[in-house]
Amino acid sequence: MPGDPSLHAPPHPGHCSLAIPITGERDVMHAARKARQMAEHLGFSRAQAYHVATATSELTSNMAVHAGGGTLHLRPLIDTDGTVTGLELKAEDQGPGIADLELAMTDGYSTARRLGCGLPGASRLMDEFSIRSTPGQGTRIKAIKWRHSRPADRS
Amino acid sequence: MTVSLPQFLQAHRDEMLAEWLAEWSSSSAVGLAATSSTAQTRHVMQTLFDEILSQLMVAPQDPPPGLDEHAPLCKHLRHLAAEQARHPEVATDPMRMMFSLRHLLLRHVSTWIREAGTTPVAEHLVQVNRYFDQIALFVFNNIINLRDRHISEQSLSLMELSTPVLRLWHRILLLPLVGIIDTGRARQVTDHLLEAIARHEARVTVIDLTGVPIIDTSVAQHIMKTIDAARLLGSRVVLTGISPEGAQTLTKLGIRFGDVICRATLRAGIAEALLIIGKRITAMEDQAR
Numbered sequence: 001m002p003g004d005p006s007l008h009a010p011p012h013p014g015h016c017s018l019a020i021p022i023t024g025e026r027d028v029m030h031a032a033r034k035a036r037q038m039a040e041h042l043g044f045s046r047a048q049a050y051h052v053a054t055a056t057s058e059l060t061s062n063m064a065v066h067a068g069g070g071t072l073h074l075r076p077l078i079d080t081d082g083t084v085t086g087l088e089l090k091a092e093d094q095g096p097g098i099a100d101l102e103l104a105m106t107d108g109y110s111t112a113r114r115l116g117c118g119l120p121g122a123s124r125l126m127d128e129f130s131i132r133s134t135p136g137q138g139t140r141i142k143a144i145k146w147r148h149s150r151p152a153d154r155s
Numbered sequence: 156m157t158v159s160l161p162q163f164l165q166a167h168r169d170e171m172l173a174e175w176l177a178e179w180s181s182s183s184a185v186g187l188a189a190t191s192s193t194a195q196t197r198h199v200m201q202t203l204f205d206e207i208l209s210q211l212m213v214a215p216q217d218p219p220p221g222l223d224e225h226a227p228l229c230k231h232l233r234h235l236a237a238e239q240a241r242h243p244e245v246a247t248d249p250m251r252m253m254f255s256l257r258h259l260l261l262r263h264v265s266t267w268i269r270e271a272g273t274t275p276v277a278e279h280l281v282q283v284n285r286y287f288d289q290i291a292l293f294v295f296n297n298i299i300n301l302r303d304r305h306i307s308e309q310s311l312s313l314m315e316l317s318t319p320v321l322r323l324w325h326r327i328l329l330l331p332l333v334g335i336i337d338t339g340r341a342r343q344v345t346d347h348l349l350e351a352i353a354r355h356e357a358r359v360t361v362i363d364l365t366g367v368p369i370i371d372t373s374v375a376q377h378i379m380k381t382i383d384a385a386r387l388l389g390s391r392v393v394l395t396g397i398s399p400e401g402a403q404t405l406t407k408l409g410i411r412f413g414d415v416i417c418r419a420t421l422r423a424g425i426a427e428a429l430l431i432i433g434k435r436i437t438a439m440e441d442q443a444r
Binding site: 025026028029032033036046047049050051053054057058061107114115117118120121122124125 | 335337368369370371372373375376398400401404408409410
């Protein structure tokens with residue numbers, strides 16, 4: 001039925017949530033590219049968008065390497081008055097889980113002979129970062145980048 | 156008197172084949188249809204036709220769920236799919252060819268049913284349909300497999316195209332990295348670079364990262380390994396083209412490129428490389444005056 005398309009279309013292409021399935025290394029850069037596009041659409045600065053994209057690639061490549069895949073959710077955070085306040089990343093997998101979270105968040109620790117700064121690095125790149133993991137069941141990571149970082153949040 | 160279906164099909168074999176060939180070659184002017192006038196395609200179609208017909212004549216009441224992979228019919232169908240791969244713009248041709256044959260056979264089987272007046276009317280039609288479903292699935296799978304192989308071959312050759320090692324000056328190499336650096340690509344880049352360093356006895360290698368969209372820990376790790384390997388062959392590495400955002404992100408990640416010489420731009424990197432081998436670029440007027 002013809003009608004005003006703006007009634008049904010989301011307000012802006014960058015303003016709708018995305019769920020990206022991660023199955024292997026090739027999906028990592030795709031996810032990072034999408035995260036960067038969304039951040040730029042939402043009005044983040046170039047440096048902030050780069051941070052979000054890099055954090056995304058760290059989280060998704062962890063899923064690809066350690067958990068055999070998972071899903072990445074990208075969600076714009078929008079205030080009741082319509083202003084964009086931030087961007088939320090959620091990485092969920094059904095992998096083996098992380099046995100020692102504190103150790104995994106330590107710089108230079110890696111079980112796969114990698115640099116070992118992916119998780120701690122991603123948490124530094126984002127403003128908020130929380131991780132929940134149950135050995136044998138999987139890992140859920142939620143991270144938020146605020147559009148205007150409050151000075152107290154910055155490291 | 157009534158004739159059995161096999162007898163009927165046998166009697167009309169030449170007529171049906173001619174009809175199929177004529178219908179097919181007049182149906183389209185591109186792709187497989189265009190080449191169907193050639194003796195080879197005619198031969199393939201004829202063999203397919205006879206295989207299918209003989210299968211229908213002996214078809215059991217409960218046919219197996221799939222085609223026998225090693226049967227001559229499958230060999231010919233594979234050939235058909237391979238032939239199609241040369242005309243990617245008409246991907247549906249082999250399927251259309253098979254469907255037109257199904258249509259033709261159904262028509263003739265119906266005629267036989269009418270003439271013979273047999274009671275289990277639907278059974279024969281269902282059997283023809285089911286048989287062609289299997290054929291269609293088989294052909295479809297084959298085309299997809301061929302395309303997949305084609306795509307992976309293409310991406311391999313793209314990878315080769317996109318990792319050139321350039322000889323910038325005597326004993327200076329330039330490696331411009333563009334696009335995604337994943338494990339496979341990183342390995343190939345390193346291979347190419349090491350080979351070039353050895354061949355040209357390069358003393359300096361400029362690695363330019365301007366075209367790398369995102370440098371995360373795994374990309375950084377790949378680059379570090381490449382740098383280490385280059386050093387073992389006696390080449391110093393100048394890293395250029397890390398964007399301001401990239402630099403900020405790398406420090407937040409906690410990645411240090413240690414004692415690698417870094418320059419913001421390719422221009423500055425080339426100047427540095429020349430300096431290392433004791434050369435520099437100067438304006439011509441200086442010498443003229």
